[in-house]
Amino acid sequence: xxxxxxxxxxxxxxxxxxxxxxxxxxxxxxxxxxxxxxxxxxxxxxxxxxxxxxxxxxxxxxxxxxxxxxxxxxxxxxxxxxxxxxxxxxxxxxxxxxxxxxxxxxxxxxxxxxxxxxxxxxxxxxxxxxxxxxxxxxxxxxxxxxxxxxxxxxxxxxxxxxxxxxxxxxxxxxxxxxxxxxxxxxxxxx
Amino acid sequence: xxxxxxxxxxxxxxxxxxxxxxxxxxxxxxxxxxxxxxxxxxxxxxxxxxxxxxxxxxxxxxxxxxxxxxxxxxxxxxxxxxxxxxxxxxxxxxxxxxxxxxxxxxxxxxxxxxxxxxxxxxxxxxxxxxxxxxxxxxxxxxxxxxxxxxxxxxxxxxxxxxxxxxxxxxxxxxxxxxxxxxxxxxxxxx
DNA sequence: GGCTTTATTGAGCGATCACTCAAGTATATA
DNA sequence: TATATACTTGAGTGATCGCTCAATAAAGCC
Numbered sequence: 144x145x146x147x148x149x150x151x152x153x154x155x156x157x158x159x160x161x162x163x164x165x166x167x168x169x170x171x172x173x174x175x176x177x178x179x180x181x182x183x184x185x186x187x188x189x190x191x192x193x194x195x196x197x198x199x200x201x202x203x204x205x206x207x208x209x210x211x212x213x214x215x216x217x218x219x220x221x222x223x224x225x226x227x228x229x230x231x232x233x234x235x236x237x238x239x240x241x242x243x244x245x246x247x248x249x250x251x252x253x254x255x256x257x258x259x260x261x262x263x264x265x266x267x268x269x270x271x272x273x274x275x276x277x278x279x280x281x282x283x284x285x286x287x288x289x290x291x292x293x294x295x296x297x298x299x300x301x302x303x304x305x306x307x308x309x310x311x312x313x314x315x316x317x318x319x320x321x322x323x324x325x326x327x328x329x330x331x332x333x
Numbered sequence: 334x335x336x337x338x339x340x341x342x343x344x345x346x347x348x349x350x351x352x353x354x355x356x357x358x359x360x361x362x363x364x365x366x367x368x369x370x371x372x373x374x375x376x377x378x379x380x381x382x383x384x385x386x387x388x389x390x391x392x393x394x395x396x397x398x399x400x401x402x403x404x405x406x407x408x409x410x411x412x413x414x415x416x417x418x419x420x421x422x423x424x425x426x427x428x429x430x431x432x433x434x435x436x437x438x439x440x441x442x443x444x445x446x447x448x449x450x451x452x453x454x455x456x457x458x459x460x461x462x463x464x465x466x467x468x469x470x471x472x473x474x475x476x477x478x479x480x481x482x483x484x485x486x487x488x489x490x491x492x493x494x495x496x497x498x499x500x501x502x503x504x505x506x507x508x509x510x511x512x513x514x515x516x517x518x519x520x521x522x523x
Numbered sequence: 524g525g526c527t528t529t530a531t532t533g534a535g536c537g538a539t540c541a542c543t544c545a546a547g548t549a550t551a552t553a
Numbered sequence: 554t555a556t557a558t559a560c561t562t563g564a565g566t567g568a569t570c571g572c573t574c575a576a577t578a579a580a581g582c583c
Binding site for chain 3: 338
Binding site: 165166167169170241243247248250251252253265269272299300302303304305306307308310311313314315317318322326329332 | 355356357359360431433437438440441442443444445446455458459462486489490492493494495496497498500501503504505506507508511512515516519522
């Protein structure tokens with residue numbers, strides 16, 4: 144009996160993710176979203192409930208895609224090679240809306256105000272870190288990395304390096320390719 | 334003949350810097366500033382002209398303080414030791430309003446929208462990077478670092494590491510002290 | 524003290540914010 | 554085809570945004 148929506152909800156979430164990723168939370172108005180997603184206010188709120196609810200969906204999508212892309216690559220080329228390749232990938236950014244990490248941007252923007260979305264972003268960052276740690280553990284098990292290292296500590300450092308790289312890659316005065324290869328080179332010394 | 338302002342302009346700029354540093358550009362309203370600086374709208378605009386103008390002053394103050402603190406330390410303990418100590422310092426954050434870098438936060442928040450303050454923040458980041466490069470050059474001249482390294486490349490990597498560290502240090506699930514000491518330890522392998 | 528000059532005050536400006544809702548429209552079932 | 558059930562529309566909500574300005578108060582110079 145009902146009527147079907149004329150839009151593809153998943154596609155709208157992906158589109159919203161890209162806008163939020165680029166412009167941030169406060170930097171994206173509902174006018175922006177309504178225009179880009181081609182939704183009137185009524186439809187928007189019927190579909191997503193609120194700006195924050197859509198942002199949360201966008202964050203989740205972003206984090207899921209990041210983890211699945213990395214684990215897929217690790218299954219194909221091995222854990223260490225995946226970790227070494229990741230820096231290049233995150234700054235290649237041809238069709239990506241931004242090089243900086245959306246989770247980091249969200250966390251940095253909203254943490255001070257105690258916004259719930261900052262906590263969600265922080266949780267996703269933690270998931271991502273645990274994903275890195277798993278790859279370091281697998282690399283250790285495969286003998287690609289010395290057994291004396293703490294994989295959690297390596298993961299924290301590696302994630303921090305990636306966040307720095309991705310932020311630096313937004314700048315014109317930084318050679319991100321050199322930076323990425325230097326970070327990757329560090330993994331060979333473990 | 335005139336009447337003197339009842340406030341200390343420099344102190345107000347420092348106070349505004351701390352608020353902006355913590356809450357970001359969009360996250361800080363004029364109401365916030367008027368309340369914290371104890372200024373009515375009229376006085377505020379007579380003193381600073383606009384929110385953006387005050388933000389620019391705050392950025393400048395932030396950058397100047399950062400450079401002068403680092404160069405002072407380098408004069409006291411030497412360039413390499415200063416670079417090795419800096420990571421601990423930036424995350425100690427007893428009386429600092431945030432651990433993340435204000436320049437990086439500003440750049441990340443406003444760059445996508447083409448806001449002029451993002452360019453100013455980017456320029457200050459470049460100054461800071463050049464300051465790091467100078468210290469690496471001085472460390473090289475002193476024989477503390479191998480001559481085969483490119484100091485500009487080292488500076489870019491070091492700055493990126495610091496930005497990542499400072500962002501990570503805002504998180505509860507990251508051991509920032511370990512992170513800082515790992516970054517410092519890397520300098521001994523140069 | 525009188526005068527000039529500037530600082531201070533706070534009500535209020537238009538614009539924009541996230542969001543609501545009643546009315547109209549299209550569709551799947553009966 | 555008739556009806557029930559959504560989806561779509563867009564004018565409009567109160568709140569807040571950055572900011573203005575006329576009125577008032579206070580300080581330095583004569």
